[in-house]
Amino acid sequence: xxxxxxxxTEDLNGGMCGKGPAYVQNEILSPRRTLTSSVKVTDGVxxxxxxxxxxxxxxxxxxxxxxxxxKMTVKAPVSLGQIIAADFMETGVQLIATKSVxxxxxxxxxTDQMSLE
Amino acid sequence: xxxxxxxxxxxxAVGNAIAREITKNNAAANVGILEKEPDTAFGISxxxxxxxxxGFNNRAGSLMAKLxxxxxxxxxxxxxxxxxxxxxxxxxxxxxxxEDLPKLDKLKEQGxxxxxxxxxxIDRTDFQKHNYDGIGxxxxxxxxxxxxxxxxxxxxxxxxxxxxxTSYYFGRQVTAIETAEADQGMRPDGKxxxxxxxxxxxxxxxxxTEQFASQFLINSAGLYSDEICRxxxxxxxxxxxxxxxYHILDKKLSGSLELPVYPVPNEKEGGLGVHLTPTIxxxxxxxxxxxxxxxxxxxxxxxxxxxxxxxxxxxGAELFPGIQSKDCIRSFAGVRPKLTSxxxxxxxxxxxxxxxxxxxxxxxxxxxxxxxxxxxPIAKMVYSILKDxxxxxxxxxxxxxxxxxxxxxxxxxxxxxxSITEETVLEAYDxxxxxxAIPTIKGIKNRARVTMGSCQGSFCTTQIIELLAxxxxxxxxxxxxxxxxxxxxxxxxxx
Amino acid sequence: xxxxxxxxxxxxxxxGMSAAASLAERGITDIVLLEKENRLGGVLSQCIHDGFxxxxxxxxxxxxxxxxxxxxxxxENNIECITEATVLSVKAHETxxxxxxxxxxxxxxxxxxxxxxxILATGCRERGRGxxxxxxxxxxxxxxxxxxxxxxxxxxxxxxxxxxxxGSGDIGLIMARRITLEGGRIICVVxxxxxxxxxxxxxxxxxxxxGIPLLTRATVTNIYGKExxxxxxxSRLDEEGNIIQGSSSSYDCDTIILSVGLIPEDGMxxxxxxxIFLCGNALYVHDLVDDVSLEGQIVAGQVENYLxxxxxxxxxxETRYAxxxxxxxxRKRGDILRRKxxxx
Numbered sequence: 001x002x003x004x005x006x007x008x009t010e011d012l013n014g015g016m017c018g019k020g021p022a023y024v025q026n027e028i029l030s031p032r033r034t035l036t037s038s039v040k041v042t043d044g045v046x047x048x049x050x051x052x053x054x055x056x057x058x059x060x061x062x063x064x065x066x067x068x069x070x071k072m073t074v075k076a077p078v079s080l081g082q083i084i085a086a087d088f089m090e091t092g093v094q095l096i097a098t099k100s101v102x103x104x105x106x107x108x109x110x111t112d113q114m115s116l117e
Numbered sequence: 118x119x120x121x122x123x124x125x126x127x128x129x130a131v132g133n134a135i136a137r138e139i140t141k142n143n144a145a146a147n148v149g150i151l152e153k154e155p156d157t158a159f160g161i162s163x164x165x166x167x168x169x170x171x172g173f174n175n176r177a178g179s180l181m182a183k184l185x186x187x188x189x190x191x192x193x194x195x196x197x198x199x200x201x202x203x204x205x206x207x208x209x210x211x212x213x214x215x216e217d218l219p220k221l222d223k224l225k226e227q228g229x230x231x232x233x234x235x236x237x238x239i240d241r242t243d244f245q246k247h248n249y250d251g252i253g254x255x256x257x258x259x260x261x262x263x264x265x266x267x268x269x270x271x272x273x274x275x276x277x278x279x280x281x282x283t284s285y286y287f288g289r290q291v292t293a294i295e296t297a298e299a300d301q302g303m304r305p306d307g308k309x310x311x312x313x314x315x316x317x318x319x320x321x322x323x324x325x326t327e328q329f330a331s332q333f334l335i336n337s338a339g340l341y342s343d344e345i346c347r348x349x350x351x352x353x354x355x356x357x358x359x360x361x362x363y364h365i366l367d368k369k370l371s372g373s374l375e376l377p378v379y380p381v382p383n384e385k386e387g388g389l390g391v392h393l394t395p396t397i398x399x400x401x402x403x404x405x406x407x408x409x410x411x412x413x414x415x416x417x418x419x420x421x422x423x424x425x426x427x428x429x430x431x432x433g434a435e436l437f438p439g440i441q442s443k444d445c446i447r448s449f450a451g452v453r454p455k456l457t458s459x460x461x462x463x464x465x466x467x468x469x470x471x472x473x474x475x476x477x478x479x480x481x482x483x484x485x486x487x488x489x490x491x492x493x494p495i496a497k498m499v500y501s502i503l504k505d506x507x508x509x510x511x512x513x514x515x516x517x518x519x520x521x522x523x524x525x526x527x528x529x530x531x532x533x534x535x536s537i538t539e540e541t542v543l544e545a546y547d548x549x550x551x552x553x554a555i556p557t558i559k560g561i562k563n564r565a566r567v568t569m570g571s572c573q574g575s576f577c578t579t580q581i582i583e584l585l586a587x588x589x590x591x592x593x594x595x596x597x598x599x600x601x602x603x604x605x606x607x608x609x610x611x612x
Numbered sequence: 613x614x615x616x617x618x619x620x621x622x623x624x625x626x627x628g629m630s631a632a633a634s635l636a637e638r639g640i641t642d643i644v645l646l647e648k649e650n651r652l653g654g655v656l657s658q659c660i661h662d663g664f665x666x667x668x669x670x671x672x673x674x675x676x677x678x679x680x681x682x683x684x685x686x687x688e689n690n691i692e693c694i695t696e697a698t699v700l701s702v703k704a705h706e707t708x709x710x711x712x713x714x715x716x717x718x719x720x721x722x723x724x725x726x727x728x729x730x731i732l733a734t735g736c737r738e739r740g741r742g743x744x745x746x747x748x749x750x751x752x753x754x755x756x757x758x759x760x761x762x763x764x765x766x767x768x769x770x771x772x773x774x775x776x777x778x779g780s781g782d783i784g785l786i787m788a789r790r791i792t793l794e795g796g797r798i799i800c801v802v803x804x805x806x807x808x809x810x811x812x813x814x815x816x817x818x819x820x821x822x823g824i825p826l827l828t829r830a831t832v833t834n835i836y837g838k839e840x841x842x843x844x845x846x847s848r849l850d851e852e853g854n855i856i857q858g859s860s861s862s863y864d865c866d867t868i869i870l871s872v873g874l875i876p877e878d879g880m881x882x883x884x885x886x887x888i889f890l891c892g893n894a895l896y897v898h899d900l901v902d903d904v905s906l907e908g909q910i911v912a913g914q915v916e917n918y919l920x921x922x923x924x925x926x927x928x929x930e931t932r933y934a935x936x937x938x939x940x941x942x943r944k945r946g947d948i949l950r951r952k953x954x955x956x
Contacts, residue, residue: 033817036661036674037793038765040611047768048611050660052674059821066793070611080680098660099676365742420749423833447742449750529719530698533648538717558752573740575756579767593769598752603839605752606769607866610794 032056036098037069039084044076044101051084054094065089076103119284120312121149122507124331126291126345128152129162130267130489131481132337133274134496140281142500145508148283149329151318153290155555155600158271158563161339162489164419164451166363166394166402168377169203169263170487173228173236179466182231184491184498189233189261195493199273201265202397206376207235208262209244211253211436217381221257228259235260248375251437262377264397267489268563272548274492279552287554288600289318289327294334294348296475313477314349321601322555333503335479340416340454342482349475354468354482358416359453361405362425364433364445367571368399373437380436391432398535398566403433403440405451409459421448446573456483469495471502479503531584532577534570539584541565546585556591559599578605619729619915620714621645622699625654626901627892628733629682630908631915636689638916644725645686646697646716652686653679654735655758656901658765661786663813668902678901694718702730704885710922712887728922729887729915732878733908736893739873746778748835751842757783757871764790772867776844777801778832780808780815782899784871789818799865800825802832802846804853811899832868833860841866886928889914 008020026032034056038048057065065088074084078101085095123139125132128150136148154160171189175182196203212221221238228236237258239247247258279285295315312330320327338345343354377394394402406425410418426448434440456465468482479499488495527539545564549556558574558581561567567581568574582605585591597603618640621632624647632645651657656664659675666672673681686693698717705711705726714725738756755763755771761783763769773796777784780803788798801819806828808815819826827846833855834845848859874897878890891911892904921928 033821034662034672038610038660038768040768046766048765050674050676050765052660052662052677062793066795080677098674099657099680417838418749420834421747423745423747426745426747442745443743445742445745446740448745448747527719528717528721529696530648530700530717533698536698536700536717539719572737573742575738575740575759578759579762583767597839599839601839603752606763606771607773608770610764610768610770 031059033059033062035062035065035095037066039069039072039074039097041078041101042073042075043103044078045104046101049074049078049084049101050098051095052098053088053091054096057089057091057093061089061091069095076101118315118328118330119149120147121284121329121331122147123149123333123335123503124314124316124329125150125335125337126316127160127336127338127342128154128157128275128285128287129160129337129339130158130271130274130492131162131339131484131495132335133157133271133278134492135335135337135499136278136283137274137281138493138496138500139503139507140278140283142504143507144282147508148278149286149331150278150283151286151289151291151316151329153288153321155287155557155597156549156560156563157275157285157287157552157554158268159559159599161451161454161485162271163268163563164449165267165486165489166377166392166405167264167267167396168208168394168490169205169265170490171208171228171235171259171261172231172233172487173224173257173259175227175231175487176464176466177227177230179464180469181467181487181491184467184494185487186232187494188487188490188492189263191493192263192265192490196265196270199270199277201269201273203263203265204397205261205263206395207247208259208377208379209247209249209253210257210259211251211378211380212255212257213253213380215254218255220381221255224257233259233261249378250373251378252435253380264377264395266397270489272564275552276548285553286318286327286329288321290321291316291318291338291345291348292326293317294345296349296478333477333479333507335481335499337481337484339484340452342454342480342484346472346478346480346482349472349478351472351474351478351480354456354480356416356483357455357458358410358414359455359459360408360410360418360450361453362408362421362429362448362450363402363404364426364429365396365447365449366401366403366440366444367446369444369571374401378436391429391436393433393437398569400446400569401437403429407453409455410452416452419450419452421450446571447569453485454483455485467491467495469498531580532565532567532570534572534576535566537565537567537577539588542567542581542584543588546589546591555600556585556595557597557600557603558605614713614724614726615644617644617725617727618642618919619731620712620725620727621731621733622702622714623647623654623731623733623735623892623894624649624652624693624695625733625735625892626656626679626682627735627894627904627908628654628731629679629686630905631731631733631891631911632691632908633682633685633689634909634912635915636685636691638912640912640916640919641689641691643691645691645693646699646714647693647695648698650695652683652693652695658758658762659786660765661790663811664901666902667900668905675901682905699734702732702888710886710928712885727887729889729918731911731915732888732890732894733892734877734894736874736876736897738870739875741870744870744872746832746835748845749837751835751837751840753837753841753866754835754868754870757781757787757869760787760869761790764794770794770796771869772841772865773797774799774865775867775869776832776846776863776865777869777871779803779871779873780810780826780828781871781873782810782814784869785810785814785818787869787871788824789822792822792824798822798824799863800827800846802827802830804829804831804849806851831855835868836862841868844868887918889918 035053080100082097088095172186225236240255314334316329336345343356374395379392430442472478529539531539545561621628656675656679662674664673664678700715760771829849832844833847836843843864848856889911891907
């Protein structure tokens with residue numbers, strides 16, 4: 001059963017998009033998944049930027065990938081598609097931002113609001 | 118140790134009304150209130166039908182009847198002073214069968230004896246005129262019955278009391294009461310001597326023990342009033358908790374029920390004699406049920422059960438066809454502090470008065486329905502017991518004058534279901550802090566109506582948290598659902 | 613003072629953006645798009661997983677990336693958008709039933725629009741606990757899946773650590789994976805039907821990949837915990853959906869996530885009058901955003917017809933709703949297909 005729902009038979013037929021046979025081989029021998037998650041942003045209008053791997057990475061590397069992601073930080077502004085990590089975990093795949101994040105604008109307080117202390 | 122002239126245990130409608138009554142008339146009286154919950158109206162004052170009863174359901178000659186009728190008569194004035202919404206919708210008690218008819222007559226008679234005005238027996242042909250479209254062969258129309266928001270009312274009483282100088286202590290659970298004898302130089306009359314009562318309480322926020330001293334002690338602890346009495350050495354009372362479950366229906370249904378409708382209880386049919394009550398905000402509530410707890414069962418078990426929910430829907434639909442369980446947006450429960458057990462059954466009046474055994478202690482035990490309606494008359498009754506014995510000052514009192522004042526601020530909608538602006542939420546939060554209560558989502562909900570709509574908070578909960586973080590610097594890990602351990606989150610996703 | 617428009621789009625998610633862009637492409641430019649959040653994108657902004665655009669674009673986008681495609685179109689076509697705008701009501705015009713008056717709340721106050729066509733692209737809301745009637749206590753820690761998703765993906769809060777998920781629809785499955793990847797533990801997913809509700813790809817990538825148990829013909833029958841959730845009772849159901857006596861067991865957990873249904877959000881329409889067009893989840897709940905985008909195009913065509921009819925003095929036909937989404941995945945364009953539930 002492929003991710004799109006096609007039932008692929010033992011002789012690797014039945015898929016619609018043509019990627020069936022390759023998918024099945026991978027699924028059995030070396031399954032791969034796209035990783036989508038978030039990375040912390042500093043100075044941004046939102047605290048996290050959503051990220052993805054540009055292609056699938058080996059499924060057994062997901063846990064490790066999450067641990068690495070958890071320690072990453074990126075500084076705003078972030079643009080859609082910006083490369084966060086070029087050769088993510090040496091898989092040859094990029095980790096990119098999937099949304100843009102504007103930099104937060106610091107409000108300047110007027111003088112009568114500032115204390116003299 | 119903090120010292121007071123009067124210390125009130127329990128900041129529900131009755132406790133708050135007493136504080137207001139005292140401080141309204143005696144600017145010099147030093148009043149304190151201890152409340153175990155983080156905020157006011159988390160107990161029975163916030164778990165009821167929101168009905169102003171007219172007094173025909175109470176036994177003639179009882180304190181319940183007398184105070185209920187006083188409460189009903191005086192409510193326009195009080196609601197006006199407090200700045201709360203109130204509608205005298207009237208109510209219909211429906212007779213479905215021939216054998217119900219004499220009961221209607223009895224109720225009318227009882228009401229008239231109690232002084233209830235506006236009672237009339239009507240027949241089916243007049244139902245429409247009284248805004249009712251459902252089943253029944255005849256009904257008792259009670260013109261004086263009304264509906265209001267019990268949160269708004271209880272909170273307004275608290276805010277007024279606080280503005281008048283009452284000190285509120287939330288999250289304080291009373292654990293012990295020491296009483297000094299009169300001959301030890303302590304007198305409960307405000308003249309010479311040390312305070313008569315020393316109350317020990319545990320601060321639920323930080324676990325510390327605190328002590329409060331007072332000349333007079335008022336036990337308005339609702340469900341726990343018997344336990345407070347016991348701590349003071351009075352073992353005369355036992356509360357039998359009796360839970361009532363309610364269903365709240367989505368607003369999309371309403372507009373079709375204008376007034377409370379109750380069937381005449383019919384013993385042959387059994388069942389609950391389930392009530393349908395519109396709220397002042399336009400939802401319909403079905404309930405309450407009546408379920409006595411067994412010995413040793415936790416008193417504050419506000420859980421709802423499948424069986425009762427099914428019965429409520431079934432009986433509700435009999436009175437009001439078209440009601441379905443999927444129209445229910447929320448269920449809740451309240452527990453009545455009954456003074457009679459299930460087996461005893463029958464009737465028990467309010468216990469209100471100064472204890473003979475422990476002078477200076479004012480007992481308020483068994484304040485179930487019509488407690489809310491009677492709350493201000495109860496307060497006046499308690500005040501009259503105390504007034505000549507507490508410090509007196511005829512200076513002008515401070516009421517909350519700016520309750521109705523318009524405020525400029527962000528009109529951005531935060532709760533779409535109920536059309537509540539950001540400004541309203543911030544005001545609610547500020548009001549919580551102003552009386553010294555501990556901020557909770559529930560407290561904000563009770564004041565601002567957020568999360569009470571169709572989505573039950575699935576859209577606005579996150580917005581409320583963000584708003585308070587941004588505009589009031591509130592740490593989102595500090596804000597709980599209903600206090601203390603009811604945290605919203607277990608941590609951050611990314612530190 | 614009323615601002616006059618040819619069409620007003622309510623909702624800046626995928627349905628609204630698609631409809632607005634299509635209107636502009638058809639030359640209908642005197643329009644405005646109203647959005648309650650402070651950004652466009654709707655629920656896509658929090659759907660950071662992939663699987664969007666497989667059918668329509670042949671590509672595998674994440675929610676925010678798919679949303680960006682349409683935000684681009686909005687900018688290119690110079691479409692006027694008002695964010696932080698909450699529609700309070702859509703009423704029939706006082707004199708012409710073919711026009712509507714929309715009252716909108718913005719941070720500065722209230723404004724009114726008078727418009728010929730209204731496109732309601734307001735999405736849907738989640739069914740809650742009250743509506744499915746789970747008995748028990750009411751502690752904190754009970755969240756609908758969408759709310760939990762917003763907390764994790766937009767606000768950086770973990771709603772819980774040990775989670776029971778009620779309902780095996782897609783959003784619940786997605787959250788099962790998300791929470792697991794972020795270090796939480798999904799105790800189990802319970803589904804009251806015999807077959808899971810979500811897409812096959814999600815069963816595989818969200819449950820099977822992580823060894824998360826799925827209990828079918830089961831449901832939560834009690835919730836424990838006075839302040840925060842401490843556990844649940846799960847019971848099995850028979851073929852008619854009745855609880856099987858004696859089949860209950862208790863599970864410790866600190867969080868319950870509900871994925872028990874979505875309800876189209878169409879409540880702001882006061883009276884059914886002419887010129888109201890629904891598209892996207894506000895019309896009915898879709899499985900694929902691709903279909904929602906297509907529907908946006910279709911509804912723009914219907915609005916165009918409506919406006920032409922009004923301009924030429926004809927009676928507009930009964931075109932109150934967009935056509936249901938056409939699921940083009942299965943080769944047969946033009947057929948209206950429903951996704952079948954497949955046994956595991």
